[in-house]
Structure formats: structure tokens, C-alpha cells
Amino acid sequence: MAHSAARTTSKDEKTLREVIRRYWGYSKLRPLQAEAMLAACRHRDTLAVLPTGGGKSLCYQAPAMLSDKPCVVISPLIALMKDQVDGLIQRGIPAAFLNSSLDATDRRRVESGILRGQYKLIFIAPERLTGSAFPKLLENVGVGSFAIDEAHCISHWGHDFRDDYRKLGLLKERFSNVPINAFTATATPRVRQDICEQLRLANPEVLVGDFFRPNLVYQVRRRRSILHDVLRQVTQRNRQAGIVYCIRRSDVNELTTFLCAEGIKAAAYHAGMTDTCRTTTQDSFAVGDIDVVVATVAFGMGIDRSDIRFVIHTAIPKSIEHYQQETGRAGRDGGQADCILFYSGGDFAKWKSIIEKNDGQDSESHVQMLSEMYRFCTSRICRHRKLVQYFGQEWNREACDACDICQQNLEPLADSTILTQKILSAIVRTGQRYGAGYVCEVLLGHESEHVLSRGHHELSTFGLLREYNRQTIMDWFDELTDSQLLKREGKFRIPKVTGMGWKVLRSEAKAKLLPPDTTYARPVKPKTKTRKRRLAPLAEPDWDYTETTYCHLEDTDIAAGTPISNSSMNHAAMRLFERLRELRRKLAEEMNAPAFVVFSDRTLRAMAKARPTDRSSMLRIKGVGDAKFDSYGQRFLEVIEEFEA
Numbered sequence: 261m262a263h264s265a266a267r268t269t270s271k272d273e274k275t276l277r278e279v280i281r282r283y284w285g286y287s288k289l290r291p292l293q294a295e296a297m298l299a300a301c302r303h304r305d306t307l308a309v310l311p312t313g314g315g316k317s318l319c320y321q322a323p324a325m326l327s328d329k330p331c332v333v334i335s336p337l338i339a340l341m342k343d344q345v346d347g348l349i350q351r352g353i354p355a356a357f358l359n360s361s362l363d364a365t366d367r368r369r370v371e372s373g374i375l376r377g378q379y380k381l382i383f384i385a386p387e388r389l390t391g392s393a394f395p396k397l398l399e400n401v402g403v404g405s406f407a408i409d410e411a412h413c414i415s416h417w418g419h420d421f422r423d424d425y426r427k428l429g430l431l432k433e434r435f436s437n438v439p440i441n442a443f444t445a446t447a448t449p450r451v452r453q454d455i456c457e458q459l460r461l462a463n464p465e466v467l468v469g470d471f472f473r474p475n476l477v478y479q480v481r482r483r484r485s486i487l488h489d490v491l492r493q494v495t496q497r498n499r500q501a502g503i504v505y506c507i508r509r510s511d512v513n514e515l516t517t518f519l520c521a522e523g524i525k526a527a528a529y530h531a532g533m534t535d536t537c538r539t540t541t542q543d544s545f546a547v548g549d550i551d552v553v554v555a556t557v558a559f560g561m562g563i564d565r566s567d568i569r570f571v572i573h574t575a576i577p578k579s580i581e582h583y584q585q586e587t588g589r590a591g592r593d594g595g596q597a598d599c600i601l602f603y604s605g606g607d608f609a610k611w612k613s614i615i616e617k618n619d620g621q622d623s624e625s626h627v628q629m630l631s632e633m634y635r636f637c638t639s640r641i642c643r644h645r646k647l648v649q650y651f652g653q654e655w656n657r658e659a660c661d662a663c664d665i666c667q668q669n670l671e672p673l674a675d676s677t678i679l680t681q682k683i684l685s686a687i688v689r690t691g692q693r694y695g696a697g698y699v700c701e702v703l704l705g706h707e708s709e710h711v712l713s714r715g716h717h718e719l720s721t722f723g724l725l726r727e728y729n730r731q732t733i734m735d736w737f738d739e740l741t742d743s744q745l746l747k748r749e750g751k752f753r754i755p756k757v758t759g760m761g762w763k764v765l766r767s768e769a770k771a772k773l774l775p776p777d778t779t780y781a782r783p784v785k786p787k788t789k790t791r792k793r794r795l796a797p798l799a800e801p802d803w804d805y806t807e808t809t810y811c812h813l814e815d816t817d818i819a820a821g822t823p824i825s826n827s828s829m830n831h832a833a834m835r836l837f838e839r840l841r842e843l844r845r846k847l848a849e850e851m852n853a854p855a856f857v858v859f860s861d862r863t864l865r866a867m868a869k870a871r872p873t874d875r876s877s878m879l880r881i882k883g884v885g886d887a888k889f890d891s892y893g894q895r896f897l898e899v900i901e902e903f904e905a
């Protein structure tokens with residue numbers, strides 16, 4: 261029995277690899293892709309948590325080629341479906357989508373195609389399954405598997421809960437024998453469990469990829485001025501591609517104007533702009549006409565650049581999940597990229613009020629996620645470690661060498677244990693009943709009304725840390741929490757001394773605290789004068805709250821560790837690369853499709869370096885499969901030939 265299963269697996273694997281080579285032109289698989297695809301071929305339910313750019317689509321698209329019944333892909337991203345389907349058709353794979361953007365004639369055409377068994381993949385929005393007609397149609401034709409993209413949307417604990425997704429739990433009732441393969445890029449252990457339960461997955465294979473992306477260098481700094489902090493970073497990165505995220509649309513507009521006046525090729529992107537303006541920004545960025553997009557969270561869909569060298573946040577994002585997704589858009593070519601986050605305490609209050617206005621019953625869990633994000637900023641622990649652990653993975657490296665904390669190589673303070681004892685005893689002497697902010701007041705020796713009325717000015721701990729500033733002491737509270745000398749309880753995160761903390765208090769153990777944070781960005785002298793910002797009252801919301809869009813990714817081979825960056829090409833290859841891009845732009849325009857549907861930057865760079873001369877040498881380039889060669893391979897060969905002449 262086991263023997264025959266192994267035989268089937270290796271046969272499936274061989275067929276899969278052949279299909280992938282033929283239709284996608286890839287010769288290697290990324291981590292966990294093989295496992296996810298083979299589990300799908302064995303009709304197992306799966307949940308795959310793979311990082312952005314990890315290649316989740318291939319995990320359901322390739323197995324669909326081996327099945328005689330279609331794979332139904334459920335995705336909340338209506339705007340991406342057309343591009344995905346166009347991309348598949350270009351590869352010679354029959355696919356269709358059904359969503360509210362189709363008129364009645366197109367819808368009927370697709371439905372009759374489904375009845376005729378014409379498609380390998382059918383993309384639908386989740387609400388299509390809640391009616392009765394479409395599920396009936398699927399029952400009649402039979403479904404090979406369901407692929408659920410962005411599966412975290414099913415969980416209240418995820419960062420983007422959607423009601424329509426919750427109803428997908430009914431799939432198992434109606435299609436009990438059809439396997440479900442769920443995919444997401446961001447899911448903590450709690451969210452993973454919730455996805456499996458809500459979808460009623462039967463003994464699922466849960467595959468979780470590595471969240472450590474060593475090519476991303478994380479830096480977190482307190483903000484002094486949005487405009488000057490950003491300008492300084494952008495000017496240091498002359499002509500590199502980057503995204504700057506802001507919370508408010510008005511900040512996006514103001515910052516874009518400021519950067520343009522300083523000579524930076526920047527453009528704005530937010531949901532308050534017209535579709536045409538947004539598309540112009542996106543396309544100009546894709547082809548390199550502009551270097552910097554200043555955006556709200558709405559920017560993500562269709563980012564057709566794998567060479568983004570920096571992502572700047574001008575304020576804290578509203579969750580670690582958002583932060584991981586947004587920073588994950590940088591460095592998809594595997595080259596180094598900087599992720600710089602500027603924050604201030606005020607960001608927390610700003611988001612909190614937005615969340616409370618928008619989220620109703622979910623606001624508590626979202627404020628909790630926001631608090632985690634804020635703690636990420638104030639923490640003095642390796643950023644990569646924090647992120648990896650947040651997503652439930654073990655961290656077994658010493659230092660990452662790719663974050664501000666590890667790069668500073670900070671030595672703990674010599675008097676760490678004494679300082680810790682002062683903090684812990686202030687907590688104990690005030691009765692372990694007050695928030696960190698209040699205990700901080702006592703340690704600073706503030707004779708506030710509250711302190712005086714409670715008689716805490718008479719405590720021996722009153723004013724013990726008056727030579728430090730409030731932020732430093734608050735940072736230390738977080739450090740002591742991270743090192744488990746303190747735990748935080750309840751909604752107000754009241755600090756309480758743990759068993760280990762008591763040992764330090766009794767001088768039976770030592771503690772470590774890092775020196776006060778002095779990493780403030782110094783403003784650069786701007787060319788333009790800036791007015792003091794006064795914002796006009798707004799008739800409509802000034803923020804883009806929900807990320808309805810996600811990034812569409814380029815071919816990269818991060819796993820193989822062989823990025824082809826511009827810097828690895830000589831001058832001639834760069835010139836040829838530009839000509840190939842020009843042809844790609846023309847073809848994309850002719851097809852009315854985004855450029856990546858033709859070939860990715862990576863594939864074009866490989867072409868520019870290898871200069872293939874015929875079909876067989878062209879097919880050896882990663883990203884060129886038979887179908888793509890048949891569609892336009894010849895035209896690329898002609899450009900190369902012309903260049904050589």
C-alpha cells in the first residue's frame with residue numbers, strides 16, 4: 261500500500277514538473293511548493309502559509325492541469341482576476357472568471373463554457389457561492405478542487421475579516437468529497453487554527469513557509485517630521501524604486517507635492533483618486549518613469565516591480581500583518597532592500613479612533629493587533645526575530661545583522677540590574693494595579709494630581725529615575741516584558757512582576773536593559789519652504805482603511821538565492837534589457853494587459869544576459885514556456901538579433 265502511494269507520488273511529481281516546465285518555464289520549485297502541489301494531487305485538504313512572493317498561485321494552478329475537473333479559485337480580489345486569467349490564457353491554460361464586473365452576455369458565455377467543461381481554472385468571488393444557482397451549476401459539472409486565496413479573511417483574528425468568507429464553511433457540506441486548498445501569506449497560529457476550523461478541513465496538511473527574509477533590512481525610528489524624514493531617506497537612495505506609505509490621503513498628497521518640488525520623481529496613489537489617475541501612477545512606476553509611489557494602504561495591487569529597494573512607513577501600520585505584507589513588497593528580486601518605519605505615540609491614538617469608528621464588534625481585537633504593532637516599534641529586540649515569532653515560528657539564530665537593533669550591536673547598560681530593581685519595586689510599591697504610564701510618572705517624580713492624591717509621592721521609589729525621559733522608561737517596561745521579568749494583564753496591560761522578576765528584585769538574578777534610544781532622524785535642509793500644516797476639515801474619510809488590494813508579484817527566485825539585479829548586468833546587457841522592456845510595453849499595450857503578463861523583469865534580464873538566438877536557447881530562460889514562446893518569443897528574438905547586429 262505504502263509502496264503504491266510512493267509510486268503514485270513520484271509519478272505525480274514527474275508529471276507536475278513537466279507541466280510546470282512546459283507552461284510556466286520554471287525548472288525549480290520554491291520552498292513548500294512541491295509539498296503543497298503533491299498534497300493537492302493526493303486530494304488532501306491543505307492550508308499553505310507562504311510569504312508574499314512565495315508562489316502560492318502555482319500551487320493550485322499546476323495541480324489543476326492534472327485533473328479532469330476544474331479547480332474553482334475563490335478570491336476576494338476581483339480587480340486581480342482578469343489579470344490572473346489573462347496570464348493563464350497567455351500560457352495556454354484555459355481559464356475564466358465570474359464576478360460582478362461581467363455583463364449578462366459575458367456571464368452566460370462563461371457559464372456555458374463551464375458546462376462544456378472548457379476551463380481548467382475558474383476564478384470567482386466568495387459571494388457567488390452563497391446563492392443557489394451557481395453552486396448547482398458546479399454540482400452538475402463536478403469540481404476537482406477548491407482553492408481559497410487570502411484565506412485569513414475567514415478569521416476574526418486575521419487582519420482583513422470578510423463576512424462572505426465566513427460562509428465558505430458551507431462548502432464542505434455541499435461538496436463533501438471535494439478537497440479544499442487554502443492559501444494565505446499572513447496567519448498567526450491562532451488564525452491558522454481558525455481557518456482550518458471554519459473551513460472544516462479534514463485532517464489538513466498545514467504547510468508553513470519561512471517568514472525570515474534576510475534581504476530586508478528593518479529600521480524603526482521616532483518621527484520628527486514626515487516631510488523631512490522621508491526626503492532624507494529618499495535622497496540618500498538616489499533614483500531607487502520605493503514606496504512610501506501614509507495613513508491619510510492628505511499626507512499622501514502633501515508629501516508627493518513636496519518630494520516633486522525637491523526633484524524626486526514621485527506620484528501619489530490612494531482610493532480618493534480617480535481610476536485613471538491611479539492606473540497612471542501604477543503604470544509609470546511599473547515602467548520606471550517614476551521612482552517613488554507615495555500611497556495609502558490601497559496601493560498593493562498590480563505592483564509590477566521586483567526591484568523595489570525601499571519601503572518607508574511614515575506612521576505605524578495598523579497591524580504586524582499589514583507591516584509584513586507592505587514591507588514584503590520590497591526586494592522580491594532577492595536583493596537587499598530597506599524597510600524604514602517612522603512612528604510616534606500619536607499614531608496609536610489616530611489608528612485607534614479610526615478602528616473604533618469602522619470596526620464595530622471587531623474593534624477590540626483590532627486594537628490589540630495595533631498594540632502589538634506599537635510594541636514592535638518600541639521593542640529593542642531583533643526586528644526579524646519579533647516578526648518570525650509573531651507568526652509562530654521559532655527563532656534559532658543569534659543576530660540577524662539586518663535590523664537596526666542587531667546592527668547597533670548595543671551593549672546592555674552596566675547598571676541594568678539596579679535600574680530594573682527600581683522599576684520593578686515601583687510597580688510592587690504602587691500595588692501592581694496601575695498602567696506603565698502611571699508607574700513611569702512615579703519614577704520620574706511627577707507631582708501630578710493622581711500621584712499626590714494616592715500618596716505615591718511619599719514612596720521610596722518616587723523620583724528614582726528622574727534623570728531619564730519618559731520614553732526611555734517606557735521602552736524599558738517593554739524590554740522587561742519581552743525578557744519576561746514583567747507580564748502585562750488585562751485591557752490596560754497592567755504590568756505585574758513575574759517569578760523571574762522577583763528573583764531580580766531579590767538580587768538572585770541579573771537583568772539586561774539597553775541604553776536610551778538616540779536614533780532620531782536629523783532633518784535635511786529642504787529646497788522648498790514648508791508651510792505649517794493645517795488640514796482643512798474633510799467631508800469624507802481621509803484614510804484608506806481596508807486594503808482591498810494585494811500585490812501582484814513578479815518572477816523572482818529568492819529561494820534559489822540567485823537574484824539577477826541591474827547591478828549584475830554590464831552596460832550592453834542593460835541597453836538590451838531596456839529594448840526588451842520597450843517591446844514588452846508595446847505587447848502589453850496591444851493586449852491591454854499589464855506588463856508582467858508578457859514576461860517579468862527577471863526573465864527579461866536573463867534574456868539580456870544570455871541573448872538566446874533560437875527557440876531552444878530561449879526556452880532555457882526561466883519564465884519562458886512553450887505557450888509564451890509561441891505567442892511572442894519570436895518578436896523578442898528579433899529584438900535581440902537586431903541588437904547584436
Ligand code: ADP
Pocket residue numbers: 286287288289290293310311312313314315316317318445812813814815816817860
Ligand atoms: P504569492 O505567493 O504572493 O501569491 P505568486 O503566486 O503571485 O506569489 O508568485 C509570485 C511570482 O513568482 C509569480 O510571478 C510567479 O509566476 C513566480 N513563481 C512562482 N513559482 C515559481 C517558481 N517555482 N520559479 C520561478 N518563479 C515562480
